[in-house]
Amino acid sequence: MASGGLKMVQKMLDKLPASEQKIAEYILEHPHEVVNSTVSQLANVSNTSGAAVIRLCKSLGLKGFQDLKIRVAGDLLKPAEQGYRDIEPSESMYQVAHKTASNAIQSLKETAELINYDELQKAIDALLKAKNVHFFGIGASSIIALDAQQKFLRINKGATAFTDVHLVATLIANADQDDVVFGISFSGETPEVINVLSLAKDRGVQTISLTKFDQTTLSSIADISLFTSYSNEAPFRSAATSSRLAQLYIIDVLFLCIAARQYEETVKHIDKTREAIHFITKKK
Incomplete structure (x- = not known):
């Protein structure tokens, strides 16, 4: 069953207009009532309007109010979550290992709950049609871009993953109209990634973003927006641990969905690349 509605509402609460914020607050305070309400009933109890x-x-x-109700209902059926746990000074290896696993699992679950399948379908269609896919990220996100490039090259899809902004700008300046520029930034506010997607938009090249679930500059620019969970990793947020795994998960979902759509062709390409790698790495 779909879920993640309450997390979506909580995350967006401070960014909503006043009327929508009143509704969001009511949903968070009375989730059980909301799943049995109509649009007009929710509007009345929150002193707003159906349009709001x-x-x-x-x-x-x-998609609409029914989609929200289904996701909230799914949240209410789930057991209470423990939340993200940070490491403590002089913590044992056992505790660190288990906290890391717990945080990673929760991040993946939350990301799965937040998937917008309409946007995911658009991304899959765009990537299938693309002549080349230019993945771009800075810092930890560049690792995700390289992973994506490796996967797509193995199935004979043209892909790049450069971190040099000047080189990426050159690629986009000469990009084909059938290309796709895929910007990756957990915060959605990395200036270089925003500028790269803006340049692509200016050149008429289709764009996809991968950010945390939020109203970010990058997601607002992109033609297609994909999201991961908004895991809290302070004070070790810079390590980008759980968020990196969530980004890799979305890349894997895209790759495997594409593989499923062109299964026989994908198997042939994977076999050919495996044989080629074995040929150049075998001992003489």
Whole structure:
């Protein structure tokens, strides 16, 4: 069953207009009542309007009020989550290992709950049609870009993953209209990635973003927006641990969905690349 509705509402709460914020606060305080309400009933109890309820659903990236209710209902059926746990001074290896696993699992679960399947379908279609895919990220996100490039090259899809901004700008300046520029930034506010996607938009090249779930500059620029969970990793946020795994998960989902759509062709390409790698690495 779909879930993640309450997390979406909580994350977006401070960024919503006043009328939508009133509805969001009511949803968080009375989730059980909301799943049995109509649009007009929710509007009445929150002293807003039906139009504001619909706008809230749009702000959350959902199809409509029914989609929101289904996700909230799914949240109510789930056991209480422990939350992200940071390491403590002089913590044992055993505790660090288990906390890391717990945080990673929670990040993946939350990301799966936040998937907008309409946007995911658009991304899959765009990547299937693309002549070349230019992945771009800075810092930890560049690792995700390189992983994506490696996967797509193995199935005979043209892909790049450069970190040099000047080189990426050159690529986009000469990009084909059938290319796709894929910007990766957990915060969604990395200036270089924003500028790269803006340049692509200016050149008429289709764009995809991968950010945390939020109203970010990068996701607002992109033609297609994909999201990961917004894991809290302070004070070791710079390590980008759980968020990196969530980004890799979305790349894997895209890759495997594409593989499923062109299964026989994908198997042939994987076999050919495996044989080629074995040929150049075998001992004489």
